[in-house]
Amino acid sequence: MKSFYASCSAIELGLDPLTSYLAVVGDTQRDGSIVLAATPRLKSEFGIKTGSRLFDIPNDPQIQIVNAQMLMYLKISTKLTKFFNRYVPLEAIHTYSVDESFLDVNGTERLWGGKLALAKRIQEDMLTEFGLTCSIGIGPNMLLAKVCLDLEAKKKGIAEWTYDEVKKKLWNVSPLREMWGIGSRMEKRLNRLGIFSVGQLANTPLKLLEKKFGIMGNQLYYHAHGVDFSLIGAPILDGQVSFGKGQILLRDYKDIEEVKCVILEMCEEVARRARTAKKAGRTVNLCIGYSKTELEGGFNSSFTLQDPTNITLELYKVCLKIFSKHYNGQIVRSISITLSNIVEDDQIQLNLLEPNKPRQRDLGYVMDFIREKYGSDKLLRAVSYTKAGTTKHRSKLVGGHKA
Incomplete structure (x- = not known):
């Protein structure tokens, strides 16, 4: 879009x-x-x-x-998905983001007369019905369609890349961050190996990339050759692998006690998400990002518990343990917490040394029920009413912005 x-x-x-x-x-x-x-x-x-x-x-x-107006944007995005369903089956649509989708148009030639004809039809119908314009990238797989969209179709309106054009068009892409799937950090790591273009990446030995980057090295190699085996609608992994929450703070946090307030609020949300799915986790990850005024970028560290949990205060204690180990008084601007190593909630073991644990777990579910019924801001911890708290403000947002 x-x-x-x-x-x-x-x-x-x-x-x-x-x-x-x-x-x-x-x-x-x-x-x-x-x-x-x-x-x-x-x-x-x-x-x-x-x-x-x-x-x-x-x-x-x-x-x-x-x-x-995030609610309005989401509603229009949903209407657009229904609009795409006129041209392809629902299972052939992958909503990549609120303003971007993949469509598998194989087998629709008799209906719409081919890929380019269908692309033009979608553009014209969308403009007529919604007043919105879009660019369309066409490719034999999701990777080439996306790269074609980003690098050519956004300028031309409609463009198509084929496997035969990989060396001519894809290999010339530089800097590497312009390639879908390569971020600034990965770009720097590749640059240190003397790789500055997709063509150089494609001609780097597969074994070297796998040695340096593991399974990501394998993906980088094949993507550089235009090869992408992912299928529209196919699950990436079987089941939920983690529950997390991250936020960029509205201001710099210099007071350590204020940072701890936000960490507690976020542990509450991560635990709630796990309980909603009837899951618990063993590994807690805390990522702290510092203000631009600091020389360091922050830290990212994990701790694995012996027993899985979805209890807020247990997550909070682990996060404080990680925080106290790595934090040296820097100004904090972003926080992210993730619970992984997921198991079913009914696999949590009872512990004779912690007789109150079942009650704490049940209390979490009761709090979730109250919030679900009456609103997420109707039952908050005291820290959320301090000047450090963010939950009260964020409860009125959709996607981190005003609804």
Whole structure:
């Protein structure tokens, strides 16, 4: 979708997404709020793009600035999935994100006249019914379709890559972070090996990549050759492998006690997610990201319990143990907590030395029931009412932004 959030907000205001100047921000009342989307003309003429700050937007009467409306965007995204279902079966649709989907169009030639004809039909029908524009990348697998979309179709509207064009088009991709599946950290690690383009990656021995990166090295090698065996709709793994929560804090946290307040709130949410699925876990991972003003980036560490748990305070104690081991007084800006090594909740062993554990577990389920029935903000821990707490504010958000 082209500038999906901005386009949806423009249409709601009766504006043309392609000719108007509109920016969607997280919160219009915060000067440092991030721009979540901008219409094409705002991008091209004023240089405002996703990731810019509210204070970067010029004070120009042509420009409209609006808050994100996540519920509206999600509803339109759901309608678009139903729209795609007109052209392919539901099982042939993979919703990759709120504004991006994969469609398997094999076998639809007699209905729609081929891939390019169907792509044009989808674009025209979508514009007529929703007022929205989209770019479409076509490929023999999900990888090539996605890379074609990012690198060519977004400029042309519709483009197609084939296996025969891998050496000509894919191997020229540089820097590596422009390749789907390669982030900035992986790019740096590959750069240290002297690999700066997808072509160089494709010509690196498979054994060397597997030695350096394990199973990811295998994937990197085959992706560099345009090979992707993943299937639309196929599960990545059988069952839930972890439960987690991460957030970028609205301000720098310098006080260690304030950081602990947020960690407790997040342990509550991670434990709730596990209990909702009737699961428990043994391994707790805590990731702390520091402010940009710090020389260090943060730390990421795990601890494995002898017995699985989904009790909030047990997770919290483990997180504090990890935190006290690695934290040296830096300014904190992001926190992430994950519970993994998952088992069924009924596999939790009773312990004679912890007679209150069953009651603590049951209490968690009771709290979950109350929140489910009356609202997530109707039963909060005391720390959530302090200036450090974030749960009360975030309970009113959808996807981390205003509903």
